[in-house]
Amino acid sequence: MNWLDEGALYSSIGLFLREDLGRGDITAQSVLPRNARARGRFVAGETMIVAGLEAAEEVFVTLDPQQQLEAFASDGEEVEAGKVIARTSGFADVLLAGERVALNLLQHLSGVATMTRQFVRAVEGTDAKIADTRKTTPGLRMLEKYAVLLGGGINHRYGLDDGLCIKANHAGIAGGLAVAVKRARAAIGHVHMISVEVANQVEATEAIEAGANVLVVDGLDPSALMELVGAVRKLSTQVTIEVSGEVSGPITLENVRAYADAGPDLIRVDALTQSVKAMAIGFQIQAG
Amino acid sequence: MNWLDEGALYSSIGLFLREDLGRGDITAQSVLPRNARARGRFVAGETMIVAGLEAAEEVFVTLDPQQQLEAFASDGEEVEAGKVIARTSGFADVLLAGERVALNLLQHLSGVATMTRQFVRAVEGTDAKIADTRKTTPGLRMLEKYAVLLGGGINHRYGLDDGLCIKANHAGIAGGLAVAVKRARAAIGHVHMISVEVANQVEATEAIEAGANVLVVDGLDPSALMELVGAVRKLSTQVTIEVSGEVSGPITLENVRAYADAGPDLIRVDALTQSVKAMAIGFQIQAG
Amino acid sequence: MNWLDEGALYSSIGLFLREDLGRGDITAQSVLPRNARARGRFVAGETMIVAGLEAAEEVFVTLDPQQQLEAFASDGEEVEAGKVIARTSGFADVLLAGERVALNLLQHLSGVATMTRQFVRAVEGTDAKIADTRKTTPGLRMLEKYAVLLGGGINHRYGLDDGLCIKANHAGIAGGLAVAVKRARAAIGHVHMISVEVANQVEATEAIEAGANVLVVDGLDPSALMELVGAVRKLSTQVTIEVSGEVSGPITLENVRAYADAGPDLIRVDALTQSVKAMAIGFQIQAG
């Protein structure tokens, strides 16, 4: 899979290592024979979508440009418990210095990808795509959004600069939903899409008439949503309909299918990148 | 509560904001009237130990040095659902620009503190303290370790440079446990404690005789642990005994009490900072 | 005028000062009496749209947080030759240390804003908006785009991450225009607009049918453009039409009106930020 910008993706690996290494690994340096060599294997402890192998390789390469990871699965692939995902060999102190950061990334990102895949499967057969949100772990957004792609989801806004999204807050402060949309269009021209959060058909109609490209529907149960979708589709074939669970309560693996069946184009799921469950992955090291 | 170093704690807040803001909040800037003002309130959505209020304030202060947070609870305090934790007022675009980063931090850190408190309560009445591990979220280690303190736990190593911990890997590559401990002592003098991972009484004895200060016991069930603790206490009253779940399987809220009752000084719990469940906290904004 | 993010806008001021100051202003420090004070006035040398006053203030504030600029015009205002735009007073060494950087910025940005205003006036009465391009001075993009806004233009993409724009190059490598648009839509969902560069009506139709939101027309003279605009408007009322001069030759103050009269929504003008003519502005310093 291509990715936006490797620089953006891996630029913090050095910081993560410094966070863990501080002034250096005093155990390894005190205890290991000079130039001792070792081999390590990453082994899956449960079924998962692997994500973060390139990040893990970057961890070791940052410590020693010679170090490489031989991968037996690729980012985005599903593996079973017991599968050897990748192996590496080199100086023992490099393996030990990178172990924890590599694992912390791999386990976390594989958790994101695996959760995403579960949501994607839950809506299979419908027209709804699963998208992430800005509820990401501070400092890990680009890596988490990459893991969402690996899981089969699509990326929503990367940040506040990446598309307009007019919420009730904005509309309230600006003096109404239609005013807000029109101000936005005047400021931004036709370069960006304008999304508007709506809670019912009246607001949806107002937003479309004011020139919104995307409706973000929140606060409706699946049947009310289906009704709104039908009405909107009659008004315009160009408008995209997103569902968000901010007000209605979180979108879960249990309820996502019902929302998908209501006909939206996109469902935004906090759970992809919030309260991430780390996957069980081990790193087995031996001398040699 | 005091903390090691505010610089170390909050130095990444600027990075987190840039991650979310990119080139700026195009919605707010397009839609809001110039100099519009607003008020916001952080409201707890469930029972939790609050953590991260100072981090949240730092988010707003970074955006506008004038902005302040009026807190109605302090970091480390337990609050119920519905409690207004803090409020702030100022320029609407500042509130909207800081909202997501502040919430992402507050929800995540409160999750760490709340989980820690649960473990601390589970071992109440025993001599065991609950400690964290290096299984933290890359880039958030110091903030997460701070949240562990707020929850009543204690901090284990901040990084690989912060104390020696000889694991089976090290001993294997170095040529045996006793050799490894002696090399460590020679290299480091009496300045640092030396911890050694042991799996049974034979290893425990070998480690103590070689000069270890701390035993990290892993792979024993509670009753085997109790036996080992008894034996070790007879050998030395100075040695500290830690329990880790790396091999035996994770320490959970269900099994932690049994381990604590076996008499160790410290129990290291991955779950404090791994697979963190974000707490439900809302940020309610209104004009004015 | 609000702006996206002051951080992004002024983050390089420190670098600019270091570039000019190096290890310090050896003339001022050798020659001036300790704590000598001075007053300075920025004076326009020709008619211009002022841009960069806040940047100039930031230059002095970076050197001395106490220093302030009293402005007699605001960014975006038109002034005549002889107008005192702003004045400041403080330590003489601070004024002398900031003078050159402040002037370099002010003269350059006012040049951008003034040129933009001329283009905007040239198309007055038509529906066409004047937009900038990515042909900006390396390191000054955000400041130059801000100056374009001050001149009455609108900002096109801030960077390669800010909206999709499929050019002939992309289409060629991807295997055709329609293929490229469809791949883009699949990858990006409905979150971003998709622009496509087209050279004639056949390509325009193909792009619209493949799902493009914006057509960037290049290589047509005004009358051919008018014909294409008419045809496109019949096909779709939702599609935005931009004109670019990459192939047809640069859009100039002489020819821009003819293009505007042909009915596009937007005209992209390299000249706003390329080959910028610095405005004549002086900084008069006197003791006291």
Place this chain on the structure above:
Amino acid sequence: MNWLDEGALYSSIGLFLREDLGRGDITAQSVLPRNARARGRFVAGETMIVAGLEAAEEVFVTLDPQQQLEAFASDGEEVEAGKVIARTSGFADVLLAGERVALNLLQHLSGVATMTRQFVRAVEGTDAKIADTRKTTPGLRMLEKYAVLLGGGINHRYGLDDGLCIKANHAGIAGGLAVAVKRARAAIGHVHMISVEVANQVEATEAIEAGANVLVVDGLDPSALMELVGAVRKLSTQVTIEVSGEVSGPITLENVRAYADAGPDLIRVDALTQSVKAMAIGFQIQAG
């Protein structure tokens, strides 16, 4: 040509790329086949002195260390319209990601070098050298000064720390020209040259007697200048005479010869690096 310090010269290339790439090139990544390859050629669109080829190569190398530029002209060489200046081949996404930054630099710096060459030619046969000023584009000073060298000019001060230059402002605040020069010499010893701005023969004599090494003459027309030069040469054979147009009005291609004929050692020309006209250079990309 050697250059002072490549680090100083190219240290901002990464910043320039990040300015344009942001979170990554979403068009290329959405549209191009994985690992697609392409070839690109830089082609001159008019007669010019080429400057910035090494900077352009640095742009691509920063994106991909494997990428190289095969140059058919060297920095400082004069080329005609149609000349293929350089070509490169590699991954299509690397070529597209670097294209705009490389062109923006190449066009701007070639503009500086070409303008410099025109001034140098205009004074051919006289003893006057053409020098640049500190009126450079913020953030590009070292690159622009390098382009001045390529055009045949010489570099004046790199910054305020690089040589003393006593202007009327300094003399005024210090209490007179002679006082200022003497203070400067006392502070700085004999390590640096001392330049003094003078407006007439009286000041020139005063400056020389106080120990100035360089006179910067401003505000005289060519014939008054010639008279002053004659008088100064009689007073001292060691003093260098520079001409500046700050007060007299800008030095232009039209009037520079007349100034040069008056006999100064150096003429400082704002126009080399201010209001730079970008040269027409294209980058032609094709698959393969």
Place this chain on the structure above:
Amino acid sequence: MNWLDEGALYSSIGLFLREDLGRGDITAQSVLPRNARARGRFVAGETMIVAGLEAAEEVFVTLDPQQQLEAFASDGEEVEAGKVIARTSGFADVLLAGERVALNLLQHLSGVATMTRQFVRAVEGTDAKIADTRKTTPGLRMLEKYAVLLGGGINHRYGLDDGLCIKANHAGIAGGLAVAVKRARAAIGHVHMISVEVANQVEATEAIEAGANVLVVDGLDPSALMELVGAVRKLSTQVTIEVSGEVSGPITLENVRAYADAGPDLIRVDALTQSVKAMAIGFQIQAG
């Protein structure tokens, strides 16, 4: 010799070079023929323990990744006057650009290692180890501590975060020595050693009973120290005894043996890294 973290050790080399190079070596670039090559040899001017050869190599590698140092001695080895320690060859401008920084480091660090070796030899045959302090040169701590190791000393705390050391100041503010130790133990658990500064036997006993692991004795002459050591050894076989000269007056080559004979485990010597005498080392360059 292994070292904690090469990153931490050499991370400032780039800063040191920029400090000396500024905008570049104008002499070399003005005077040397393009691509001139040269050879250089580092030659010892007196007997010394060499330290900093890897740092010196890093200096040249930073300037030119191709440049290498061929060493004829290794860090930590003792050499005589006249010994060629290392040689290198490459571009003349690279050798000249790196010369001063490489020498400044090599001479200073060899000074640290040589002084350390003298102290180590002075206590040979006793049980006392020689340790450094935090009285290091700002910015050079890790390099100086590395040189101490090369000289045969051991490293005390790397910083304030690296172990607890309760001084009279702390005890005074906390409300007494025993209170301070107990607070420390409660805060830190058994993860770190606790050192306590004591001035006599009463304090020593109080500290041990409160749970100190290390006593730092200051203010006693050798015979009073010997008495205290004897008394402490009877109280506990686990407690480490350090000697410091803060109050008693500096530990010198003259008095260190008397302190060592008194039986402490460790003697902390300011002089290892304070008032460092640079070793005489030359760098002989010739063309070719």
Place this chain on the structure above:
Amino acid sequence: MNWLDEGALYSSIGLFLREDLGRGDITAQSVLPRNARARGRFVAGETMIVAGLEAAEEVFVTLDPQQQLEAFASDGEEVEAGKVIARTSGFADVLLAGERVALNLLQHLSGVATMTRQFVRAVEGTDAKIADTRKTTPGLRMLEKYAVLLGGGINHRYGLDDGLCIKANHAGIAGGLAVAVKRARAAIGHVHMISVEVANQVEATEAIEAGANVLVVDGLDPSALMELVGAVRKLSTQVTIEVSGEVSGPITLENVRAYADAGPDLIRVDALTQSVKAMAIGFQIQAG
């Protein structure tokens, strides 16, 4: 005393603090009561020229913007043993966190200033000024050069970019001394002084004829130097004569007067900033 650029001077204070603080002062945070306050006094332990008080204040201000230093002497003043140089009061943890870095700077810089003053006094009554060299402590150059000024010396080159100095090495590689000087003048115009290292009268004459502004004489004893000075003065009244001890052996307090009496303008003394002897200064802290 003014100084070139406070930014350049104090920009590394943050790094120095991080070097010592790491993740924070665990002793203070574990032991001190929350918000405990303290007072501290810097007391001279011997006669010295004080240097670094502003640097010391900057250390505390970096930790807490409220913290201030009340100085009872100013940088550059001579004080006796027992003199209270400055005092400060504030949070106890701030005082303890800044103590070591502040002292390390103050002791080192006062050592530089004091040594400089001794050399300056040794040449009193002659025309020779005492100047520093580039043999400074890596990372501390600007602070050390500032201390030299405080001691009454003058600053020689701040770096390789700050003036041309043609040494035997350069002349050798360039093909002779006169060639080198002429190349230099051609490249650099009349903007910078050109210094040339000469070993005898023949070279001195050659250098002057080629256009050198400064002769750096090395390898002559005082009487040979006096002869050369006389000869040079006859050839030119404009040329500056410096003495350096690189070849002849170090300039010391013992031999400097003899060199000064020989009549040079400047004597360059390595010992000002190399092998710096730290001055005895204490920091007395008490609660309250």
